[in-house]
Amino acid sequence: MIRKKLIAGNWKMNKTATEAAPLAQEIVAAAGRNTDVDIVVCPPFTALETVGKIVDGSSIKLGAQNMHPEAGGAYTGEISAAMLRDLFATHVILGHSERRSYFGETDAFINKKVTASLKNQLKPILCVGETLAEREAGTTLKVVQTQVEVGLEGVSNDDITNVVIAYEPVWAIGTGKVATTEQAQEVHAFIRELLTKLYGEALAQKIRILYGGSMKPANAPELLAQKDIDGGLIGGAALESRSFLELINAAAAAK
Ligand code: PEP
Numbered sequence: 001m002i003r004k005k006l007i008a009g010n011w012k013m014n015k016t017a018t019e020a021a022p023l024a025q026e027i028v029a030a031a032g033r034n035t036d037v038d039i040v041v042c043p044p045f046t047a048l049e050t051v052g053k054i055v056d057g058s059s060i061k062l063g064a065q066n067m068h069p070e071a072g073g074a075y076t077g078e079i080s081a082a083m084l085r086d087l088f089a090t091h092v093i094l095g096h097s098e099r100r101s102y103f104g105e106t107d108a109f110i111n112k113k114v115t116a117s118l119k120n121q122l123k124p125i126l127c128v129g130e131t132l133a134e135r136e137a138g139t140t141l142k143v144v145q146t147q148v149e150v151g152l153e154g155v156s157n158d159d160i161t162n163v164v165i166a167y168e169p170v171w172a173i174g175t176g177k178v179a180t181t182e183q184a185q186e187v188h189a190f191i192r193e194l195l196t197k198l199y200g201e202a203l204a205q206k207i208r209i210l211y212g213g214s215m216k217p218a219n220a221p222e223l224l225a226q227k228d229i230d231g232g233l234i235g236g237a238a239l240e241s242r243s244f245l246e247l248i249n250a251a252a253a254a255k
Pocket residue numbers: 010168172173174175176212213214215233234235236237
């Protein structure tokens with residue numbers, strides 16, 4: 001398999017820096033030397049520095065959950081790519097459906113963030129996925145196609161393998177409803193085909209496409225065994241070391 005599996009934990013707006021420390025310590029103690037799977041933890045901004053110091057020297061990478069596309073200036077409350085790099089973040093989640101729905105982020109705005117992150121040597125985890133209404137209307141693939149195409153506008157062949165795509169059906173996030181393996185694999189294969197059209201077969205085969213949406217230790221092995229599912233973006237199950245570590249083990253077993 002040319003794509004190493006990747007398990008990324010999205011802690012969302014959970015854990016103060018004080019609460020984040022023991023979780024990060026437990027993950028480092030149990031998986032900090034794991035090189036079979038790429039592991040990324042994405043705490044809230046306020047815990048990045050604390051968690052960054054704990055994962056330093058281990059194989060666990062640090063990610064942020066968002067950033068602003070501009071390099072700096074009058075953007076009250078925002079965080080730039082350079083600020084994240086300064087804390088040794090290597091990844092950043094962009095276009096999460098919660099950002100799209102609660103904060104009105106558009107594909108064009110998310111695209112600016114994707115290109116800004118790459119310019120600053122941050123690997124974007126670009127989230128895409130349809131709502132329940134879009135799935136029921138039969139427009140899933142069309143919606144995902146636009147999100148991928150616009151999200152990646154201007155991303156060069158040189159940069160594309162630094163991008164991770166996360167397919168997260170909105171109706172499966174935090175709801176306990178998981179996409180069936182067939183539903184997930186269908187969309188992952190479609191995204192791979194789209195990437196092949198955009199970047200050619202060789203590069204498309206190297207790009208990781210994660211599944212996100214109520215991934216848990218119980219359903220992970222089946223999802224991770226799918227040909228085009230290269231890992232998971234994990235919300236709820238990333239907030240406890242035990243379930244997060246089980247997901248890492250499931251990814252290692254599926255490689
Ligand atoms: C997410 O927030 O990206 C996510 C997939 O959440 P959950 O695993 O809780 O559904």
